[in-house]
Amino acid sequence: MGPPVRYIPKTHEYYRRLGYAIPYKYARFDTTPFAPLGKPLERCRVGLVATAGVTLLDDDGRPSPMKVMGGEEANVVEIASDTPVERLCSIEEHYDRHATTVEDVNAFFPITHLQDLARDGTIGGLPPRLQKIFPNYSHRVTMSRDAPEVLAQLRADEVDAALLVPV
């Protein structure tokens, strides 16, 4: 297996060629916060937070419409954790469409597996809602608005640990 793709230089070069003068500034930290898991997994309520473009299908099987990223409107969307995966569909566009597919929601929003793990007792359970965040280009907006909103929802639902999935 060869080395992983170096996305930072690759994307900088790619968007420079497309005419963007200022490269996207990836967040960079030298230290990291750390909170140990306070109890065994089988007693933990485990949440899921994803940037994946998943949306609920309406009763006619139509996906809810796509929204534009980057605005100031509410950005954290709740999805009931007991939603059958058949009711979800992908509207994700920012993925390697030449190499893989987003047809299978569980490959980036593993809701069925979490439901199974809660049922078989591997984890203590799921909170009533899972979170989907629209990615934002502004670190400021993410840190001042979206991250606190996710934290408030997880606290309200007494989540013990969270799985985070970017696309």
Next chain:
Amino acid sequence: MGLVARHLEANGIPTVTFSCARDITQSVRPPRSVFLDYPLGSTCGRPHDAANQRAVLLAGLRLLETGRTPGEIVDLPDEWSADETWKRLIFSPGQPFLTDEAEARRQAGLDAAREAKRRTKATTPD
């Protein structure tokens, strides 16, 4: 997503972040990460392969329980395909990452973010 992980963790909620972009994860340093060397979009395992997806998820849960080192990245051994041409082609000039329509939406998003920033600056005294 790493920023959200850091915020949750700083406020006492342990997290594990799944990643298909190792260099970005290394830069952001989320508290715990599982790296899967698959194409962007398949962060939690191979599409239509429930056993692989479950194994990836379990690796993340195991790291939640056993991880002691802030910023640790666990590298999963799974290989996407023997042919790794996809790694060379991603974000290359001959293979547009987004469709034209998606690129237009991305551009609209950037414009909206820029406009929001301008408004914030305009209303915030120096």
